[in-house]
Amino acid sequence: MLKIDAASNAADHVTITLTGNLLAEYLPEIAQAVSAAGRSGRSVSFDLSHVGLVDRSAVHFFARGGGRQARIVGCPGYLREWLKSEGRPGPEGM
Numbered sequence: 446m447l448k449i450d451a452a453s454n455a456a457d458h459v460t461i462t463l464t465g466n467l468l469a470e471y472l473p474e475i476a477q478a479v480s481a482a483g484r485s486g487r488s489v490s491f492d493l494s495h496v497g498l499v500d501r502s503a504v505h506f507f508a509r510g511g512g513r514q515a516r517i518v519g520c521p522g523y524l525r526e527w528l529k530s531e532g533r534p535g536p537e538g539m
Contacts, residue, residue: 447471451478459487460518464495469502476511494519499527508533 447465454460459482461475482489491512504524506512508531520528 449474449478451482453487457487458490460490460492461515462492462495466498467493467496467503468498468500472502472506472510475506479511479515489515491515491517492519493517493521493524496521496524499524504528504531 447463447467449471450462450464452460452462459478461478463475479489491507504527507515507517508528513533517528517533
């Protein structure tokens, strides 16, 4: 199960907090949240500090897919290294 909470910190930014297991089955809903923010002209950050299991499809989404442009905050160390190995920018992009 994955809980997805979106909170607007400012008129031009939204932070999406993910809690639980970050798996491929949830990516359409996450991509929809990113698209909705983009349509309204807001930038996106993902707080991944509360994720447990993460599958390869989710890493691909954040490294090369629709989540690549979003800032990542609160990323567990193992996930940060995995994202870097898949081509995600370093700490400045996380």
